[in-house]
Amino acid sequence: MGIGNDRVSMLLKGERVDMVPVFPLGIRAFAALGVGYTMGEAYSDGEKSCRAELWAQEQYGFDGFPNFAYGPFGAWEFGGEIKFPEGEFQQAPMAVRYPVISEEDVWTLRVPDDISTAGAIPIGMAHSLTAAAAGATVMTPNAGVFTTAGNLCSVQKLARWMIKKPSLAHRMLELSRDFLIGMVQLWVDTFGKDILMYNAEPSAANQVISARHFEEFVLPYSIEVHSAALRMGIKHIMTHICGDQNLNLDHWTKIPMGDPGLLTFGHEVDLHTAIEKLGESSVIMGNVEPSLIQNGHPNDLYDACRAAIKAGKGAPRGFVLMSGCGFPPKTPPYNFFTMVKAARELGKL
Amino acid sequence: MASDEKKAEILKGLHDSVVEYEEEKTVEVANEAVAEGLDAFEAIMGGLAKGMETVGDLYVRQEYFVPELLLCADALYAGLEVLKPHLKAESHAEPRKIILGVVEGDIHDIGKNLVKVMFDAAGWQVFDLGADVKIERFAEEQKKCGAQVVGLSALMTTSMLAIPRIIKTLRDSDSTVRVLVGGAPLNPDIAASYGADGYADNAGEAVEQAMKMLQQA
Numbered sequence A: 001m002g003i004g005n006d007r008v009s010m011l012l013k014g015e016r017v018d019m020v021p022v023f024p025l026g027i028r029a030f031a032a033l034g035v036g037y038t039m040g041e042a043y044s045d046g047e048k049s050c051r052a053e054l055w056a057q058e059q060y061g062f063d064g065f066p067n068f069a070y071g072p073f074g075a076w077e078f079g080g081e082i083k084f085p086e087g088e089f090q091q092a093p094m095a096v097r098y099p100v101i102s103e104e105d106v107w108t109l110r111v112p113d114d115i116s117t118a119g120a121i122p123i124g125m126a127h128s129l130t131a132a133a134a135g136a137t138v139m140t141p142n143a144g145v146f147t148t149a150g151n152l153c154s155v156q157k158l159a160r161w162m163i164k165k166p167s168l169a170h171r172m173l174e175l176s177r178d179f180l181i182g183m184v185q186l187w188v189d190t191f192g193k194d195i196l197m198y199n200a201e202p203s204a205a206n207q208v209i210s211a212r213h214f215e216e217f218v219l220p221y222s223i224e225v226h227s228a229a230l231r232m233g234i235k236h237i238m239t240h241i242c243g244d245q246n247l248n249l250d251h252w253t254k255i256p257m258g259d260p261g262l263l264t265f266g267h268e269v270d271l272h273t274a275i276e277k278l279g280e281s282s283v284i285m286g287n288v289e290p291s292l293i294q295n296g297h298p299n300d301l302y303d304a305c306r307a308a309i310k311a312g313k314g315a316p317r318g319f320v321l322m323s324g325c326g327f328p329p330k331t332p333p334y335n336f337f338t339m340v341k342a343a344r345e346l347g348k349l
Numbered sequence B: 001m002a003s004d005e006k007k008a009e010i011l012k013g014l015h016d017s018v019v020e021y022e023e024e025k026t027v028e029v030a031n032e033a034v035a036e037g038l039d040a041f042e043a044i045m046g047g048l049a050k051g052m053e054t055v056g057d058l059y060v061r062q063e064y065f066v067p068e069l070l071l072c073a074d075a076l077y078a079g080l081e082v083l084k085p086h087l088k089a090e091s092h093a094e095p096r097k098i099i100l101g102v103v104e105g106d107i108h109d110i111g112k113n114l115v116k117v118m119f120d121a122a123g124w125q126v127f128d129l130g131a132d133v134k135i136e137r138f139a140e141e142q143k144k145c146g147a148q149v150v151g152l153s154a155l156m157t158t159s160m161l162a163i164p165r166i167i168k169t170l171r172d173s174d175s176t177v178r179v180l181v182g183g184a185p186l187n188p189d190i191a192a193s194y195g196a197d198g199y200a201d202n203a204g205e206a207v208e209q210a211m212k213m214l215q216q217a
């Protein structure tokens, strides 16, 4: 158990690597389809989901480690309802009933007594146990504190409360914070401190909120969750800074990420800017546009990988070629191979 | 009848209270408009809708974000509720109709909701099917309500693959219907390759695009 031996884990340990690693973010649905499982099983069956990722890793020869985090995280765990992906066009679970509907619900909602049995936590745990058994780096399965809060009451309700009823918004964030800290503790108790904490903040993107609201509602709670994880002995936090977060980047520099952290960016953030602002303390990962990965001509995708590698290669703590967001499950296998090929041919260090 | 000066003051009041997302003030000014005998259609278009247009610009310039927009929309709807019952028969004789929905498999509905606000503000009758809408439902609903335009939103590369299928079912059922699409992974080229009649990058442009499509029809 502990930190694995793939190239991304080597960067975390400060070791030299021979090439830019490729680490597709959240590849489980693509991986599941590739071994004949259903898209639903990629989320509903932790063991199969993790095994599919490990097999895909063997097949394509990429780096990194299995990851179980999913977008609507929190809704089910707090007593709401989610739907697993089933049809042809889904790629992730979706919330169908939020635990918080009315303003009164905010004050009666509690962090689940036993986090280990809440919602998808047992599935995430089965996923991590499978990863640990295979010698891969283990990572917690959560989303970020703001995104989780949005998943408890809907982002749109949270957004309105931030302006009109800030005390309700802050309460949602406190609940989310306490839950996340409890969950990270459960993972540390189970796997020890040589694991990674994961964080993803799509709902904090500037497509949704301003930097001013980030400062008030995302920053303080993220600092609390990350600091708590680091106090537990976790050394590295992987954070997916999802979407357009250009206006938030200065705030992200104030959130402790461990040494080094692992920061992943969407195509909306320029890699040079990311490296300049955050590259001294974190490994920078990114940021090939998912839509190009799924729909692009292999030559265009290869060119986009070339541009990303060129921009990222010199990052002081290392660079990892990654999809800008969740790896599109319907990607043609040759396009994924193209990313691996680009790193092999253009990413020699 | 209100004086020109009074009228201008009321229209500005409606505009400003929407932009400053002051719901109660919007209702207050809307009531004043009614009391002063202002034409409801003019109050909506020249006050509330103008306000929402300004809000759209502020969003594009990244001065406003989704929380502000949602509250502006709340103010707009509160004002509409006061003014709509006072619309004269001829001004709402044949409102243009649009069906909006986020495609199957996708729950990203913030963008679609903002697009809906813009169509409401522009006086369209909007049939909102919500998120994760099954393929066949668009054509079924279009048949029922006779909307001239169907607006499809998709935020993921997986879910956007539903768009060409929806367009086919729509065309099979009514060859005159116009399809407008939007959402982050789309662009004008993908939209055209899917057989859509129009694409808009943001909520502000959506109404303009829809109007253009209807003129071409």
Ligand code: B12
Pocket (backbone or CB within 6 Å): A026, A069, A070, A071, A072, A090, A091, A092, A093, A094, A147, A155, A202, A203, A205, A207, A208, A242, A243, A244, A266, A267, A290, A291, A324, A325, A326, A327, A328, B066, B105, B106, B107, B108, B109, B110, B111, B112, B114, B115, B150, B151, B152, B153, B154, B155, B156, B157, B158, B180, B181, B182, B183, B184, B185, B199, B200, B201, B202, B203, B204, B206
């Ligand atoms: C907020 C967000 C979420 C929230 C959504 C909350 C909600 N109720 O909507 C949550 C956290 C729940 C979420 C979940 C997921 N998300 Co998300 N999310 C985002 C994010 C950061 C912002 C989207 C947003 O709300 N923007 C604000 C609105 C105002 O803008 P907009 O939607 O673009 O709409 C504007 C225009 O596009 C246009 N428009 C939109 N629709 C229409 C329709 C018409 C007719 C017209 C004319 C115009 C138009 O006008 C709108 C207003 O100006 C985007 C990043 C991005 N690049 O968009 C990722 C993003 C969409 N998510 C992504 C992913 C992968 C996911 C998940 C799959 C993650 C996971 N593995 O679980 C899940 C999927 C859940 C599901 N089954 O649908 C990826 C999709 C990538 C891909 N493969 O295609 C994105 C693109 C991130 C990225 N950088 O790649 N997400």
